[in-house]
Amino acid sequence: MALVELRNVSKIYQLGGEEIRALDDVSFDIDEGEFISIIGPSGSGKSTLMHILGCLDSPSRGTIQLDGMMIQDASARELAAIRNRKIGFVFQFFNLLPKLNVVQNVELPMIYSGVSASERRRRAMAALASVDLANRSRHRPSQLSGGQQQRVAVARALVNDPRIIFADEPTGNLDSHTGEAILGLFRRLSVEGRTIVLVTHDPEIAAVTPRRIEIRDGRIAEKIDLTLAGLDREAPTIPRRPAGGGTGVTQ
């Protein structure tokens, strides 16, 4: 059984009497230890997909199995517990709490899972050490650079030892050099055996993952599964497809 199994998942919004299908009958699996990217232009439904996979939202139709549990009908409270224990998030805008210092930010998920104070501090410091920021534990997020903040966010995502990590445009707010470093960090985590889902609009970034799922208009447009093609853990460059179907009409 795969770590995540999506079957015929749809998300439908009602907007002024009009039905908008943000996700339309999507099915795929994510195996344990996979490094996968979900790619698609803005408005394609990739964020909706990530929210549903990340238990921030529930699908309108279809079933999702995560780590042996069916979660499509889970209550908000159950979803919160799953997010807390099984899922780590890394966001484009880092999303650290400005009033807490670095180590307190990393401790935050453990506060909601009821870990004792000393154990919290120990694990938070270990997580910070794994992203090379142990010496900045007392700093405020605002005193750190973007790359450092994103590493704190990664440490926070790791600290409850989740089954799967979602990174939503993790390099979107960083310069290319720092972005490279963050992607390198994810690659390292993947090698260590973490399951990581990278959500991006940028094919170049998606290119670091062995497997890509492309979302277009709420549907899976293309699956490139290099694991099956025997190109495991490689980061090949794929030919860029011109946007908009490549008609090349200029005005």
Add this chain to the structure above:
Amino acid sequence: MNLFNTILVGLKEVWTHKFRSVLTMLGIILGVASLVGMAAVIKGMENGMKEAMIAMGGADKVLLQEEEVPSHQQHLADQAPGRTMVDVEALRRSAPLLRVVSPEMRVSGVVATRGEKMAMPSELCGVWPAVVDMNLHTLAHGRFFTELDEENAHAVCVIGTGIRDELFGAPEDVGREIIPIGELVNLNGQPFTIVGMFAHYESEQEKKMRELARSKPPETRAGPARQRGFGRGNWAFWRKNYTMYIPLNTAWIRFRAASGLDNIPDPRLSDIDLKVGSIERVDVALQQARNVLMMTHRGIEDFSFRTQENNLESINKQIRNARLSGGFIAAISLLVGGIGIVNIMLASINERIREIGICKAVGASGLAIFAQILIESVVIALLGAALGVGASYGLVAILALISPSANAPLITPLAMAIAVAFSALVGVSAGLFPAWKAARLNPIQALRNE
């Protein structure tokens, strides 16, 4: 999320917005201060009133009052005998449930003089020795009247310290206590020998202040000496200190024997005070007294009893009313404070929508967010309450300066506990709506919020 952490985060939130928080708390601070201050003032009032009541003779004292005859006996009104020595003797003999019967014959318009000095007694009464027990007097010097004084209507008197202060000089002015036993004073020109003097009566508050004044070096007073005011409550002690007693028979023979209409002797007493044997049996004892008096008054009901219970009741009623109005005002103030908290909590969660979204994304349940906001609200309310309790001490100190000394406000722990509990309640109810609003935020939308 454990409670301690939540409280800490709440405190941090308050600390980050110090000015805003203090403004928010102001309602609670004022509410608590007014509640505690009001309770303190009322407590002071109550103490003053109760002290005064005891100074007037204690709880087991019953006044036998003259009363208009009831309407169905109106035709007998001119035969109403009034309260006389006949009643006193009858009660002493036939009403064993009464412990003390004390007749008083007040002589009005008497001025006590001694040389150049003069004093107006608060009351000049002809009395039996029973009056000492009745009015809870303490004889500090000399003796009280003997049976011989009564029998022979001796021209002797027992005075309070106030009279001594006027005629011989107060210890504060003279520097030593004058005990004028054996001295002569003139009562409307008739010489009387002072045979005894009562102790100086004062309220607890006055006593403290006097002792304080003694421990301090005397201040040089500029301008004319002002008379010490006697505010509510103090008058009872003032009155008691200006008492002057003479034997009942002396009052009768020397002052009252020709005081009635057309110089006909007026045998009516101005007061008959009773004390019952046991306070639990007041009703029975008074029924007995009533039966006896109905005999001596030949069925004409021209009297009534006034117990201190009535007095106590009226004191309690006043206290209750004062509490009610004061509590109402304080409650409104706390309510307004609560609305302030609702307002600020709503503003605060609006500012923190994104933070709440982050917390939810990393696994905070709605309940955890709800508890967080609720506890913050309670923290603000309780901080306000703590400051309010502090402020109430200041308020009470100011009130103490402007209120009569006998009614010095007294802060009670109970009032504080009630005020703090009420603030906590306000904090909880003020936090409910914002906390509910925060708890049901959608994490995705919250994260998108800028």
